[in-house]
Amino acid sequence: MTTKIELLPNDSATDYRTNSLFRLTMRRIVRQRSAIIGGTILLFLVLVAIFAPAIAPFDPNFVLIGHEDIKRRSDPCIHLLGCPEDQPQHILGTDGNVRDVFSRVVFGTRISLMIGFTTVGFAILVGTLLGSLGGFLGGWIDNLIMRIMDVLLAFPSLLLAIAIVAVLGHGLQNALLAIGIVSIPVYARVVRASVLSVKEQEFVSASRALGGSPMHVLFRRILPNAIPPLIVQGTLGIATAILDAAALSFLGLGAQPPTAEWGTMLGTERNQVFTAPHLVFYPGLAIMITVLAFNLLGDGLRDAIDPRLKN
Amino acid sequence: MSETSIDNKTEELIRVQNLVKYYPVTGGVFRREIAQVKAVDDVSFSIAKGETLGLVGESGCGKTTVGHTILQLLPATSGSVTFEGTDVLSLKGAELKEMRRKMQIVFQDPYASLDPRLPIGESIAEGIKIHKMGNADERVDRVIENMRRVGLENYHANRYPHEFSGGQRQRIGIARALTLQPKFIVLDEPVSALDVSIQAQVLNILRNLQKELELTYLFVAHNLAVVEHISDRVAVMYLGKIAEMAPRDELFSNPQHPYTQALMSAIPIPKPNRKRERVILSGDVPSPLNPPNGCRFHPRCPIAKDICSHEEPEIKSLVSEPKHKVACHFTEAATQ
Numbered sequence: 001m002t003t004k005i006e007l008l009p010n011d012s013a014t015d016y017r018t019n020s021l022f023r024l025t026m027r028r029i030v031r032q033r034s035a036i037i038g039g040t041i042l043l044f045l046v047l048v049a050i051f052a053p054a055i056a057p058f059d060p061n062f063v064l065i066g067h068e069d070i071k072r073r074s075d076p077c078i079h080l081l082g083c084p085e086d087q088p089q090h091i092l093g094t095d096g097n098v099r100d101v102f103s104r105v106v107f108g109t110r111i112s113l114m115i116g117f118t119t120v121g122f123a124i125l126v127g128t129l130l131g132s133l134g135g136f137l138g139g140w141i142d143n144l145i146m147r148i149m150d151v152l153l154a155f156p157s158l159l160l161a162i163a164i165v166a167v168l169g170h171g172l173q174n175a176l177l178a179i180g181i182v183s184i185p186v187y188a189r190v191v192r193a194s195v196l197s198v199k200e201q202e203f204v205s206a207s208r209a210l211g212g213s214p215m216h217v218l219f220r221r222i223l224p225n226a227i228p229p230l231i232v233q234g235t236l237g238i239a240t241a242i243l244d245a246a247a248l249s250f251l252g253l254g255a256q257p258p259t260a261e262w263g264t265m266l267g268t269e270r271n272q273v274f275t276a277p278h279l280v281f282y283p284g285l286a287i288m289i290t291v292l293a294f295n296l297l298g299d300g301l302r303d304a305i306d307p308r309l310k311n
Numbered sequence: 312m313s314e315t316s317i318d319n320k321t322e323e324l325i326r327v328q329n330l331v332k333y334y335p336v337t338g339g340v341f342r343r344e345i346a347q348v349k350a351v352d353d354v355s356f357s358i359a360k361g362e363t364l365g366l367v368g369e370s371g372c373g374k375t376t377v378g379h380t381i382l383q384l385l386p387a388t389s390g391s392v393t394f395e396g397t398d399v400l401s402l403k404g405a406e407l408k409e410m411r412r413k414m415q416i417v418f419q420d421p422y423a424s425l426d427p428r429l430p431i432g433e434s435i436a437e438g439i440k441i442h443k444m445g446n447a448d449e450r451v452d453r454v455i456e457n458m459r460r461v462g463l464e465n466y467h468a469n470r471y472p473h474e475f476s477g478g479q480r481q482r483i484g485i486a487r488a489l490t491l492q493p494k495f496i497v498l499d500e501p502v503s504a505l506d507v508s509i510q511a512q513v514l515n516i517l518r519n520l521q522k523e524l525e526l527t528y529l530f531v532a533h534n535l536a537v538v539e540h541i542s543d544r545v546a547v548m549y550l551g552k553i554a555e556m557a558p559r560d561e562l563f564s565n566p567q568h569p570y571t572q573a574l575m576s577a578i579p580i581p582k583p584n585r586k587r588e589r590v591i592l593s594g595d596v597p598s599p600l601n602p603p604n605g606c607r608f609h610p611r612c613p614i615a616k617d618i619c620s621h622e623e624p625e626i627k628s629l630v631s632e633p634k635h636k637v638a639c640h641f642t643e644a645a646t647q
Binding site for chain 2: 201202205207210211212213216
């Protein structure tokens with residue numbers, strides 16, 4: 001340190017946003033093509049969910065009988081693509097209750113995203129708490145927590161979710177709770193592993209040597225450094241949660257009719273797959289796109305955060 | 312084991328007595344304790360105010376464990392550490408937190424010892440935040456003051472650890488230790504991860520700080536040249552025990568323990584033509600899981616006799632130089 005650079009005023013010590021780690025990480029994420037594609041699709045879906053009432057031409061639960069001259073399960077009719085002008089326009093057709101499928105798919109975005117974020121949010125919250133306590137405290141507490149997690153993991157997750165819904169009673173709320181519960185162990189494990197590796201680092205010992213309480217060390221030093229793998233796992237987990245929720249709804253255990261939920265839409269019209277394929281095709285496609293978006297984003301994030309690929 | 316006598320003129324700051332640290336080894340289905348790693352086995356020494364005690368030994372001999380145990384970063388198995396008359400190892404909670412202000416540590420790995428998510432100004436300020444010292448402005452002043460002490464400028468405070476070199480990070484670690492105005496600092500191999508050119512710089516900073524702030528150091532290292540440069544006294548550890556301890560010049564001019572002699576002969580001398588006697592040890596350091604009976608050094612010792620394999624030598628002062636203590640059966644006229 002022989003070169004002296006002109007000093008900045010003291011107050012610059014409080015402003016360190018210019019080159020934050022967040023920005024560096026964002027730059028790395030932007031370099032991942034799959035993260036960009038997934039993120040773009042996700043952004044689109046979020047916008048659709050927010051502006052659903054403006055995008056959808058009809059109320060999703062509005063039964064058109066008596067309002068329009070139209071049959072049940074009518075085929076898609078798009079005027080621009082040559083559908084006769086005298087026929088009412090339903091770009092994805094109508095379902096068995098003569099409701100506009102397009103509106104229902106659009107409104108379904110809201111529910112699916114809500115399911116994804118709430119269940120994973122719940123699971124991450126509980127999982128982080130359990131995993132970090134286990135990893136940080138160790139000993140019999142760790143053993144107890146992780147063995148319970150092992151038991152939960154031993155069940156196929158959907159089967160366990162079905163069992164939980166069966167006990168709690170069916171309905172969207174209980175389905176959310178069930179999916180949240182079955183996804184806890186994954187996050188608990190990820191956080192625990194991460195905490196175990198971070199807590200051995202010297203800056204954690206340094207914090208203890210400076211007099212930091214165990215809570216200070218855990219929440220200020222260890223957890224912030226243990227979070228990145230969780231973000232990846234959470235993004236991928238949202239895809240699974242949406243899929244599980246759709247499956248529960250398909251089985252009639254999740255969202256109940258007439259709620260415009262993709263899984264429910266599939267379930268109620270599954271017998272018409274040959275006579276009116278558009279009724280199962282579009283909700284299915286919507287599920288696929290959403291899950292794909294989260295998976296792409298999650299994979300991209302993982303690659304961006306992976307230390308082996310730094311710079 | 313006899314205790315280290317301290318020169319009466321100087322005031323003793325910290326005294327370590329019969330410190331023992333065993334790590335349990337668990338195994339089997341029920342994770343029962345099946346063995347113990349004897350990392351530190353009955354180590355005693357004391358350090359006077361303003362003094363630097365160098366603690367040397369090869370990797371795995373327990374020297375880092377000694378430093379961490381003194382600071383209660385690791386629980387000791389037994390023994391005592393007295394700091395200004397207070398038994399450190401029995402402190403808990405608020406008392407321990409208070410004691411932490413007086414005793415600090417600088418770590419070996421400058422890349423792992425700073426939180427990568429904190430700008431270094433925040434890292435340095437962590438201690439004074441934990442101890443709720445001063446208001447926000449005073450904290451900034453204190454951080455800047457300590458950064459200047461180690462040769463950093465205040466604009467560095469906004470930067471993240473990854474933007475610094477190893478030497479700079481080590482100085483950041485020193486600044487962090489200084490913010491609490493400690494009296495005693497454990498320097499846990501502070502320069503072993505640095506380039507030689509940077510080592511001298513960091514050592515000089517440490518020396519100047521010691522003068523300026525009247526600090527007391529326990530300097531843990533495996534590099535004898537570095538230890539010779541900075542220490543007042545040197546203790547040589549082998550397999551969890553102190554083999555020899557003496558004032559620096561005495562130890563380097565008159566090493567008594569065969570292990571110390573071997574270490575000394577391994578110091579490179581920058582005179583390629585000069586011939587000298589090399590003591591080359593055979594074999595590896597035995598496992599601390601199952602240390603040899605008797606003198607722990609006997610399987611590798613060039614002068615070992617029968618007695619060494621069954622009788623453990625006590626650490627004794629030399630007749631000629633009472634401050635020079637050796638744990639060997641064959642030292643010149645060793646006395647109690």
